[in-house]
Amino acid sequence: MSIASTPQPPYVAVIFTSLRTTVDEGYALTSAEMVSMAGGQPGFLGIESARGADGLGITVSYWKDMDSVRAWKSVSEHRMAQKLGRERWYRAYRTRVCVVEREYGFSL
Amino acid sequence: MSIASTPQPPYVAVIFTSLRTTVDEGYALTSAEMVSMAGGQPGFLGIESARGADGLGITVSYWKDMDSVRAWKSVSEHRMAQKLGRERWYRAYRTRVCVVEREYGFSL
Numbered sequence: 001m002s003i004a005s006t007p008q009p010p011y012v013a014v015i016f017t018s019l020r021t022t023v024d025e026g027y028a029l030t031s032a033e034m035v036s037m038a039g040g041q042p043g044f045l046g047i048e049s050a051r052g053a054d055g056l057g058i059t060v061s062y063w064k065d066m067d068s069v070r071a072w073k074s075v076s077e078h079r080m081a082q083k084l085g086r087e088r089w090y091r092a093y094r095t096r097v098c099v100v101e102r103e104y105g106f107s108l
Numbered sequence: 109m110s111i112a113s114t115p116q117p118p119y120v121a122v123i124f125t126s127l128r129t130t131v132d133e134g135y136a137l138t139s140a141e142m143v144s145m146a147g148g149q150p151g152f153l154g155i156e157s158a159r160g161a162d163g164l165g166i167t168v169s170y171w172k173d174m175d176s177v178r179a180w181k182s183v184s185e186h187r188m189a190q191k192l193g194r195e196r197w198y199r200a201y202r203t204r205v206c207v208v209e210r211e212y213g214f215s216l
Contacts, residue, residue: 001164003125003202013206015121015168017111017156021216048125050166052158056109058166060123086214094111094213098121098206105202106194108129 004046004062009100011045012063018085018093020055027089030081037077043068062100069097112154112170117208119153120171126193126201128163135197138189145185151176170208177205 020027038044043064051057063069072078085093128135146152151172159165171177180186193201 001160001162003127003164003200006202006204009204013121013123013204015123017168019111048164048166050158050160050164052109052160054109056111056156056158058156058158058168060125060166060168090214092111092213092215094114094211096114096117096121096208096211098208100123100204100206103202103204105200106198107200 001047001049003105004048004060006045006062006100006103009102011100012066012069013098013100014061014063014069015096015098016059016061016093017096018057018059019091020051020057021089021091023088025088026084030084034078034081037075038072041068041072041075043071066097109155109157111213112156112168114153114170114208114211117210119208120174120177121206121208122169122171122177123204123206124167124169124201125204126165126167127199128159128165129197129199131196133196134192138192142186142189145183146180149176149180149183151179174205 035047038061045062045064047061049059143155146169153170153172155169157167
């Protein structure tokens with residue numbers, strides 16, 4: 001995974017921070033499917049994801065606007081994954097929906 | 109590290125996504141110092157950080173307002189760390205400054 005190439009702000013970032021349970025059943029497959037499906041949604045701009053050795057995971061997805069975020073949240077396969085997430089895979093999570101106001105960076 | 113306990117939105121999130129070089133010199137110490145210093149800054153609300161096995165790292169720090177973010181960005185030790193980051197530790201990074209508009213979560 002690499003750093004997402006996003007357009008000039010403003011656009012929307014959804015920060016999903018999670019702590020996993022020890023249950024793996026279906027997790028890797030569903031997780032990969034959700035990344036793939038998100039990438040095909042209208043308004044999708046990019047995604048970045050990392051899970052550290054201590055179990056904390058952060059996934060940030062970037063979207064054109066709030067309508068795109070709402071539409072993706074309500075896609076039926078995604079709703080099913082959210083349900084399974086609460087039932088099986090996550091001890092806790094937090095989702096924060098944000099407007100990106102400025103960005104800057106550096107690359108060798 | 110755990111999921112940050114943040115107040116009712118709005119507040120500010122700074123998403124720092126990075127790819128490391130293979131240079132470790134001073135990295136772990138400076139990184140820990142910056143997390144510790146940020147925690148003592150006015151307006152600091154919390155921090156979450158993860159680096160995956162593929163080398164992509166995401167650190168999100170949360171702040172009361174934009175003034176707190178600007179003040180932390182200009183702290184001299186932090187400016188020195190940013191400079192060393194560009195010179196030594198990072199192949200690329202991207203910083204996105206965002207206003208969190210809503211959040212929701214789940215916990216067992």
